[in-house]
Amino acid sequence: MSIIQQMNSKLANMIAAGEVVDRPASVVKELVENSIDAKATNIMIEVIDMGMGSIIVTDNGMGMDFLDAHLAFDRHATSKIMDESDLGHIMTLGFRGEALAAIASVSKVTLKTRQENTEGIEVIYHGGIFVKDGTSTLNQGTVVEISDLFYNTPARFKYIKSDLAERQAIIDIFDRLALAHPNIRLTLVMDNKTIKSTYGTNDFYSLIDQIYGSKMTNGMTIFEQTVQKIHITGYLLSPQIARSRKKDISVFVNGRYIKNYKLVQAVIDGYHSFMMVGKYPIALIHLEIDPSLLDVNVHPQKYEVKFVNESILAYYIETYVKEALLKQTHQIPETLKNISKGLDETYIPLNLNFGEAVISESKPVYETQNTEKTPKLPDLEFVGIFSGTYILFQNEEGLYLMDQHAAAERIRYEHYFNSLAHPNPAVKHLLFPHHLQLTSDDISVISNHPKKMNAVGFYFNEQNDLVGLPIWLNDSEVEIAIEAMVSMIVEKDAIDLAILRDKLAKDISCKGAIKANKALSLSEINSIVKNLRACENPYTCPHGRPTLIKLSHHDIERMFKRVV
Ligand SMILES: Nc1ncnc2c1ncn2[C@@H]1O[C@H](COP(=O)(O)OP(=O)(O)OP(=O)(O)O)[C@@H](O)[C@H]1O
Ligand SMILES: [Mg+2]
Incomplete structure (x- = not known):
């Protein structure tokens, strides 16, 4: 007797959801990316109880019509690609057509949306099941409210980390989305308190100060280079602002934050003689690449991309970082100048200030x-x-x-x-x-x-x-x-x-x-x-x-x- 059964779509969605939404922070990421793809210029993220209470993302983007507001919850339903040829030139952050379906299958979702000159719509899903729809009053754009996240997947619920880790994960996601999109005004409110906000004025100085703290751009070096059709812009914060973790070295490709060990290491190597041992800089590398030279369809969360020529790119990034920092030697503090000099002449200055x-x-x-x-x-x-x-x-x-x-x-x-x-x-x-x-x-x-x-x-x-x-x-x-x-x-x-x-x-x-x-x-x-x-x-x-x-x-x- 055959024992294999086709899963029903609800179960299949819940299983697949785990790949896309593993924690509240990934819900924030997916919703904000949708807002960005909808050409929003102003996005507000409100989080209650580290996302386990509710997550509300409000945007002023293009909104959806009645049919799309329902289709958006179907798995593999997207407005961003039509056929396989589109996979070769993806310029949107989303394209897999699964994020909303995944989120909806493990939470309760109220989506309100309104296109220009139309009436607002409201659609409610619980655990991936349609509950009701109707009209709604709102400005042009979309509001997605998620509550009771993971209420129907107790195993996932149990593994959500400590409050603080979740809070920090949400802030990290916010930082990266903001740093990737200097032209969008983003606000993060947690438990009714504004944690961070950006102006959306395309000014990296104020953006970085908003994200990392005031005056962090003192001594920042910027470089811009184009090599092999890749436009590279680096925002290199002063080596004096040394961090013990690598996480503040961020690489973005066509407005998408990516995790790439080699490129991060290239930045570290570029900073090498300017930093203390075991310390890492705050730096942003923005890459603009012809999408045909990239494969973003590597992982459901889309943090990984495959480059045609990653090693060469890493080499150039290291070189440009090094050159840019060297040009700024007048901004390098005395002590650090001594170290770089010291490395050449095998002289390492010593401080005997033991107290x-x-x-x-x-x-x-x-x-x-x-x-x-x-x-x-x-x-x-x-x-x-x-x-x-x-x-x-x-x-x-x-x-x-x-x-x-x-x-x-x-x-x-x-x-x-x-x-x-x-x-x-x-x-x-x-x-x-x-x-x-x-x-x-x-x-x-x-x-x-x-x-x-x-x-x-x-x-x-x-x-x-x-x-x-x-x-x-x-x-x-x-x-x-x-x-x-x-x-x-x-x-x-x-x-x-x-x-x-x-x-x-x-x-x-x-x-x-x-x-x-x-x-x-x-x-x-x-x-x-x-x-x-x-x-x-x-x-x-x-x-x-x-x-x-x-x-x-x-x-x-x-x-x-x-x-x-
Ligand atoms: N804030 C929004 N404003 C306008 N349209 C939206 C918004 N959020 C979702 N949509 C529409 O719903 C569709 C489904 O969204 P969903 O996030 O599930 O998939 P996607 O963004 O196309 O791909 P991915 O799964 O890679 O994110 C989108 O393609 C888009 O057309
Ligand atoms: Mg999406």
């Missing part, structure tokens, strides 16, 4: 550590400095080269790692509130999680300016510390102290170690050796590079072929 406790000659820093257990550096006799970077030592076993930068990083890392071990650090109250150069997303996380911030010693006033910080943290390192904590709250919804300690200590030690250009005095070299000796793991920097290399007598004699 009093660490640099003190008379008092070892890690007095409390059990010196028996920690690995020890051998006794070292200072010989000299090679190339401004390597300190040479000798003892009866041979010659030692210490990378002063790596050693300083290790010392700073352990200092901060240990400082951060105290769960309730003493707080330094600031006389004047300190205004931080953080993105608006960071600020919103901070203002929503005062308790988590207070628990690790950070206090803010109502303007989100810093008014108190842990006593162990240098004022100049505040931004990097806060950014690390914000990314942890966003990713984990909590500050995991162990991970934070490691991450912060790495970030801060790295930043501090390239901050100043300071030649070493003998007492500072002594201080390095003493402090490195006290470290738990003195032989590598926090990123795993060696701090000390030994050339034994035997090695040297072998090099001179005195022995074989």
Whole structure:
């Protein structure tokens, strides 16, 4: 007896829906993309309860007629392509004709729409089933209201992440849609509060400031190039605004945000000598390409596209980013200029600003550590400095080269790692509130999680300016510390102290170690050796590079072929 049955369309839609709408943020994406395709110039997104209460997208686009307002809910029904030949030149964001059907199959949808000089229409679907239709009053355009998302798919409902992760996912989608469409006015309202809005004036300076926070475009570099029929525009924010995540490097193709590892890496490589290790820039790359050189039909969410010549494109992007940043050298801060110079001349400036406790000659820093257990550096006799970077030592076993930068990083890392071990650090109250150069997303996380911030010693006033910080943290390192904590709250919804300690200590030690250009005095070299000796793991920097290399007598004699 045959046991295979054709699925009914309702079940097939629900199964397929999972590919298109996996979370509230993807509903926002699909609805706004529809509004953009309908040539809207003003789009408002209202979200209640992270999208699980309701999502309403209102646009002033072309609207739909009565029949289309019903057909829009059918699977594989689209106004954007007619036949397979259209797949070769897609210029709209949607084309698969499945998003509304997918959303409707897992929620309750009210669609109101009105074309120019016609009456407004309302159509209601619950769980993909038509409920009713009628007339409606509204301005020209479309309003789509989604409520009770995933009410009929409890398995999906259960896997929706924490409130904060959903909130951030919606904001991220909004940011990308806005950055992709500078000519459209977009507003995001969450739980009746306007979170972000853009002017739609085609001005990237105000757009980027609206998305990332005020004055973020200070020191921004823009380049524009055309290569092999691809028009590339880059908006490169100052390398000083360093982020710990790559997510603020955005690539857009013909107004579509895409995920492309190679092209993102090309931007990172272009920034390479201008950024600190492990830090990433905020940058936008807009590509305008003849759609016949692209395949956007790779994945239902359309985040992936296939380029004809991706590697060459990556090469050009890296080159243009590098050239543009180099041209702007007058805007690169002193310290960063020193690093790029340093890379050519193998000179890496060192900052020995460990704070009093660490640099003190008379008092070892890690007095409390059990010196028996920690690995020890051998006794070292200072010989000299090679190339401004390597300190040479000798003892009866041979010659030692210490990378002063790596050693300083290790010392700073352990200092901060240990400082951060105290769960309730003493707080330094600031006389004047300190205004931080953080993105608006960071600020919103901070203002929503005062308790988590207070628990690790950070206090803010109502303007989100810093008014108190842990006593162990240098004022100049505040931004990097806060950014690390914000990314942890966003990713984990909590500050995991162990991970934070490691991450912060790495970030801060790295930043501090390239901050100043300071030649070493003998007492500072002594201080390095003493402090490195006290470290738990003195032989590598926090990123795993060696701090000390030994050339034994035997090695040297072998090099001179005195022995074989
Ligand atoms: N806001 C809107 N304004 C005008 N028409 C709309 C709007 N939203 C949807 N439509 C119409 O409904 C159709 C179906 O929308 P749907 O999102 O399901 O498919 P699509 O956008 O064509 O393709 P995709 O599944 O790739 O998004 C669209 O092709 C469009 O004609
Ligand atoms: Mg669509």
